[in-house]
Amino acid sequence: MDKRMKTLGFLGIDIGTQGLSVIFTNSELKILVSGEGSYEMVPGLDPECYEQQPSDWESALKNAMANLRKKMSSLQIDMEVLAIGISGQMHGEVLATEDGELVGPARLWCDGRNEIEGEELTERLGVKCPKRMTAVRWLWTIRNQPEKARLVRHITTPAGWIAYRLTGSWLLGIGDAAGMFPIDQKTLTYNDTMLDEFDLMANDLPKESIVKNTLSKLRDLLPSVKKAGEDGGVLDSHGAEFLGLPEGVPVAPAEGDQPAALAGSLIAAPGQVSMSFGTSVVANSVGDRAFEGIALPIDHFCAPDGRPINMVWLRNGTTAMNMVINLFGGDFSAIMPQVLAAEDNCGGLLALPFMDDEPGLGVSQGGTAMVIGLNEKTATPGNAVKAMLLATVFNLRIGSNQLDEQGYPRTEIVLSGGLVKTPELGQLVADAFNTPVTIFEGGDEGTAWGATLMAKFRYESSAGRTTDWKTFLEAQQTGSPTRFSPHAKAVQTLNSVFDRYQKLVNMHGQLESVT
Template identity: 30%
Template sequence: MNKKQLIADGKAVIGIEFGSTRIKAVLVGENAQVLATGAHDWENQLVNGIWTYSLDQIWKGLQDCYADLAQQVRQQYDITLTRVAAIGISGMMHGYLPFDKDGELLTPFRTWRNTITQEAAEKLTREFDFNIPQRWSIAHLYQAILNKEEHVSKIDYITTLAGYIHWKLTGKKVLGIGEASGMFPIDSKTKDYNARMLEQFNSLDEVAACPWKLQQILPQVLLAGDEAGTLTEEGAGLLDVSGNLQAQIPFCPPEGDAGTGMTATNSVAVRTGNVSAGTSVFAMVVLEKELQKVHEELDLVTTPSGDTVAMVHCNNCTSDLNKWIGLFKEFSDLFGMQIPINDIYEKLYTNAMTGAKDCDGIIAFNTLSGEPVIGTNEGRPMVFHKPDAKVNLANFMRAHLYASLATLKVGCDILFKEEQVAVDRIYGHGGLFKTKGVGQNILAAAMNAPVALMSTAGEGGPWGMAILASYMLCRDTYPTLQQYLNQCIFANETATTVDPDPDDVRGFDAYIANYRRAVSVQQAAIEALSLS
């Protein structure tokens, strides 16, 4: 079937993902071939010390993104988009969105980027003997309880960004298991919230006084391939303000950006892994056995099918690096050169690879926000060097590229060196890998493992979400997500693989040794330079 006919017949599928800086929609056809895309740029705000997005931002962004997609369909195929076969919603994982019984948001959205739940995270980690990171929804909820916040007694439902959008579009209070695993720990056997830990939480003195039990206010957990409701009339109006989109379109379970990243890189099988490097950076490795001990640097989440995944999540990746690129763009504009920003990225990134393997004593911290992996609750971007360092452009940029993956390496060293976790190949995706021979090589050095880039990796999370929505439609034919990915999506996929260069590995190790010693300088800067 040709593309135009497929769209006209309502057989295409939409995946929409709320990223940190962009909301993107992808329309796909057979075998997840991309037919059209739409996007809306947005940015979080620091309001009263809380990283947040307003509800107006969320809905305006979704509507603009969908309108852009619909416009692209009209321009490319001369078709008005009225119906599709399925839709899936994904977004930034974790965070805190509590609602009362009337569906009113009780506090501004607290995103994953906030590092304001240290007390709660530490107490729950000890109580559960299971690492609870600060960004997890349960840490936000417990911290609100410990803070005696007035809204807690009014909570009727808590969810994530993807869960909230899905709820308003379908009326269903559900989450895909991968997204749910970033709210509360999952039992790998039951594929549901861990019953022991639910009881432990409910039994805590501060929680016992609440007028609800935790299981009453959490979303229902669903697996990849499950049906998760249909688009309501009200939801259709929210999504498409033009009124062209029809209701009753099936939705798959809403997932997190970690799950869509695993799907988009065919990394849902044991001993596979992927690294997503954009505003934040995280590594996911599907485990073949349990970890030997609890590590605060390692989260345990799941694939969209419920298999256990070790996750190293870092709040900061390319945001500060982008600011430096912007500075060089401003410099070039000042001299009337008007160099395209993409050319500046490519030239500076490529030149960085000619620098010293250890950056010759230049150290950079890219921390716009706190970074729990190194124990900081606030961020202070900084760059400094030893007096005898060779401060040239290549070393300077290489140090900032290393900084974008430095905290990831700290966590992955625990995973690979201490826990001896085996991984056959790491798949990279995200903005850091756009310049050939740079991000991929640096990641290979950081992980000391082969790193592969797929030709489809640039499609990213919304494409992965569209794949999950497509899988729901043919689950009877393909009993497992892995079978579907291998046979329908990636059967003819080719990947470009880079093995770690031993000199690069030694250079990054030397840089990280200096970086670790300099964490105390970062902490001192936090204490000395107040944000107020």
């Protein structure tokens, strides 16, 4: 006799840089079970070149679903999926033909081949177009791989590709779309005037170019933009067979990992900031108005409902901290208590985390990660690891200071990502920013859980049971959040350390000359 209990709920899929995860929640969005799959970069590429095979994402999704089903079986859970949400690493360039056949591997957000194109587009369009923006990558492809560009009829992101493979539709959430090309806040779709300007630039090629004046217009290549709650497609026969689910299950518009992290942090109001620590680190601030001008450390995209977001993004995330942990034996669980016990000023140590370049801070090359101030007394695992983590936090603060100068509110920081597996580190962030910090239950699965939130909003919207995205999020808090208030003495100490850190960053040009 089958004793398994039928459970209604939502499936979340997250395509990360280093692996893929799936989660299944009940109808109240409590995470019941998860599954994982892994993949690698394409090997043998030149430095600063990062590519993955989209087929590897699909294999990882297969494996993650098998892993999830195995766990469900042991728990005697029989899932019935009401809707599916998808999130993924932003800014990738996935190229396909008219028939949906891939045109080579996907270039990822961390691929550094197109800095010149980013600078040119920023100047031409009058808005910041970072080198990782998908349109910037596409301009590079046109110029450097014309034999590939001539075949392309669709451009999308990792999340958009998985959504296409499951639904057969070229659609994308507005947040992920904003990482492909600038969004017009009046129309909440791609900026039409800027699309025309891009096409002019793209066709400014030598006469002998095989793609000159034959390229498809960018607006015809990009996926259609959808906001949270709108139709993101449904599982077609291929998608249903792939996931082992019925045809017709609704899919929320596929979103980027940053909009999904915002959703997973239940953030929608101006003044709220989502900070996610992982391979890269970001602080996403909900804006109460458009940002003025171009600021080197600050990028701009959209929340799932289209609200403007100001993002301070760091390529150098927790990788340098993990490197230091490995130097001290690699036992994370043994070293973290020492980090928590270390003095606020790390015994006087300062660190730089720049294993790679950091465009937003004007750091043009990596290889300068270091810890200074070491002596017999200060050279402890706790001090060194904490100093390296603080360096990453301080880099976020440097970028965020430019938002402070324009008077943007910052009332609450919500942490997500791998760092919250040691939730006590939330106090360090609260003290460094002099701002209250909140960690919600399930914060270490922030993007995948955010995907399930978008799935539920899609399901409720289709049934006519929702109002707006902000109101929906306010009603979704589960469990008991962990909160940290700034400690005045620690704030004062860290302000002094921050002043020293800024002086060290300002010397980076000298370090580059000897690296």
